[in-house]
Amino acid sequence: MTNDGDLLVIDRILAGEQNLYAGLVDRYKSYVYTIAYKILLNRPEAEEAAQDTFIKAYHHLKSFNREAKFSTWLYRIAFNTAISYKRKHRHDFQSIETVVISHAGESEGPLEKNDKKRFLNQAMAKLGEADRTALSLFYLQEFSLEEIAEIMSMQANTVKVRIHRARQRVADELKLILQKEALTL
């Protein structure tokens, strides 16, 4: 659905048809959840942050600037909400999943697709949350650099540099991980 379609739905929600909001939640939940997950690396926390994002967006729907895209506005709320969750729960965040990522499937064989993903997740976990989010949004291939910049409240050039540096860092981390793997074989 286009932004115009979203705007029509928003008008009806503001007029009192609250149940239509479920349609917007359904449409954007995966993106919002993905953004939250890339920052928090913890599924229950990402779920909570994503739900909180939709609740905040609903309560601020009146103040949504119609010149902007609804999705970009929503993803910016998701980004900020997840970042503030991360700050709030900083001490709890040696995520179980990160630990699982680093050890799961160590006995698996050659470098198959799953291994590729596993190693990639390990390398991605070494990035800062902003770099990880920028890189993930970039590879979803649905956002321009300008949109990613808007979501993350940064300059487009800064985002471009961050994505370049993040890819280099991931490549370096993967090299180290693969060297370690080779030694354990």
Add this chain to the structure above:
Amino acid sequence: MKKVTQQSDDMLLDFLDGKLTNEQQAAVSESLRQDSALRERLEQLRFVHEAMIPAYLETPSKNFTASVMGKLDQQPAPRGLSIRNGLFLLAGIVMVLTIAVVLLSSGVFDQTTTVNLNNNELTQRFIKQSLPAFSIDGKVLVNAIILLNIVVAFLVLDRAILKPFFQRRMESM
């Protein structure tokens, strides 16, 4: 082995993304033919590129939408300090204020300290001109700190305790 520079890394990433002109692409291909370190680096970056594509969306729980719709009438989680943390912060500020006032009234800060930079070994060694001496009135300094603390205490009381408290009362009515 020759180290790959930041500039060549950027060029390789643009090469992978297909963002180079034909001439630039030809130049990169030529560099790759001649430089094994560059070829190895391209393979590392290509590995990341191919592992990331297609990036997949994470999926939330099945009852995600229902949970959100069930919570729509709740106010979103408040930002900043909770009432409990606000009370702790306020208690800390009040304690510091009390100690400062007690010490002030007992005359601990009545002295005036004069700082003479010319007595400092470093200034004597590096600055040939004489520097002005200045005095610090302990009482004035502590009074300023107390005043600042009172302002902070009022802000904490308002933002973290009174405002959320009355908001909750309004919601429950």
